[in-house]
Amino acid sequence: MASLYLVPNVLAEGDWQSVMPATVFSVLTSTKFYIVENIRTARRFMKQVNREIDIDSCTFYEINKHTRPQDLPRFLKPLEQGNDVAVISEAGCPGVADPGADVVRLAHQKELKVVPIVGPSSILLALMASGLNGQNFAFRGYLPVKPNERSRELANLERKIKASGQTQIFIETPYRNNHMVEEILRSCAPSTLLCIAANITGENEFIATKTVQQWKGKVPDLHKQPVIFLLG
Incomplete structure (x- = not known):
């Protein structure tokens, strides 16, 4: 067949x-x-x-x-x-x-x-490496582009995390990655966990999970890189 x-x-x-x-x-x-x-x-x-x-x-x-x-x-x-x-x-x-x-x-x-056929999924690989909840998670795709709408959506994702412990996974257009991180650090609570997973399986793979507070002033340049973001 x-x-x-x-x-x-x-x-x-x-x-x-x-x-x-x-x-x-x-x-x-x-x-x-x-x-x-x-x-x-x-x-x-x-x-x-x-x-x-x-x-x-x-x-x-x-x-x-x-x-x-x-x-x-x-x-x-x-x-x-x-x-x-x-x-x-x-x-x-x-x-x-x-x-x-x-x-x-x-x-x-x-x-x-x-x-x-079995193959690499950046979503699952990032979740595996994040240390965040792999029993209950959701992939949100792209968040809104407009700053006010994006900020409201981040607040909504934080409410889901607090209510059920559900890991929230999303992506961004590569040239807007840095803006996304800036918005996360500005909008989310200092204790919220953020995993940044960039260039997964690549030579310059970067995966790290820290609190929003710990990330401030220490975020690498993510411009035009394939990145998965996870909040928990």
């Missing part, structure tokens, strides 16, 4: 084999149909895994914020015709904080086989 494979991508530059299983090699080598966020970066990742892949013989469908819902059934036609299809994330695991979930949902509706 043909499968919709959910293929993870690396989080940082380096040897893909250090963070993913050999299954990735076999799937990318044998599959001819791909659903990806960005064709150029997907092709580069495939060549990194196996230089012998004939990229020009592969068919790519892009799924991103510009993709219309009515386009998704066409992406799954090869699967319905008995061909394996692979979904490749831009970074990390497909369907987690990326648009891949939409096509996976449709595959289930069509009763097609979905196969997730």
